[in-house]
Amino acid sequence: MxxxxxxxxxxxxxxxxxxxxxxxxxxxxxxxxxxxxxxxxxxxxxxxxxxxxxxxxKGKDQLLLEAVKTVAAEIGASTRKAVSAAGEDAVARLYATARASFGKPAFTEAHACVWAALAGNAGWSPELTQLYHELWTGYREALARLFERAAQTRGIALDARLAALTFTHLIEGLWVGWVADSTEISRQRAESACLTYLDAIFKQP
Known part of the structure; x- marks a missing residue:
């Protein structure tokens, strides 16, 4: 190809x-x-x-760095567009984030494979470790603010930072899982798992 x-x-x-x-x-x-x-x-x-x-x-590792940056930028742009379209309600924006995390055009098999490569190799490369940290830190902080706002508007006691950490790595784990076993983890089931996590927090009886 x-x-x-x-x-x-x-x-x-x-x-x-x-x-x-x-x-x-x-x-x-x-x-x-x-x-x-x-x-x-x-x-x-x-x-x-x-x-x-x-x-x-300089070599393959530097190309991986640039590939990850490109994939992160494309997924980030797609997610921001979906979140913006969801309006101002923080809960709606979180649900939009979950759907965009597994939606086209940004989320593709090739992009998921690049992210799996980053997650699998970051621990052995200082440059990849730094990039991994930078990408997820800003993302988690933005999500924590959303979770905090969402909890306040719903009158729910919530550790927003822990919720953001869990949500972030639920998404990443499903990306990697999709690469490893796409027969068990489909795009639809992955999205459903993230939405179910949000339901457990915000759809109170």
């Missing part, structure tokens, strides 16, 4: 070529897994000479 350059860009445009390599890394990780991805497989997928990769990236 080859990755085409973004529409309206020229193949000799350095930024377009860099994005082609990042997209190729995402596709390659999704197709054969991070451990089997090499500079050669990425260059072949991108249709770019292996020698040119060194002009943009």
């Amino acid at each position: 080859s990755v085409k350059p973004a529409e309206g860009t020229r193949s000799r445009d350095p930024e377009a070529r860099k994005r082609k390599l990042i997209d190729a890394a995402i596709v390659s990780i999704g197709e054969i897994g991070y451990n089997d991805v090499t500079v050669d497989t990425i260059s072949e997928t991108a249709g770019i000479s292996r020698g040119l990769i060194g002009h943009y990236f």
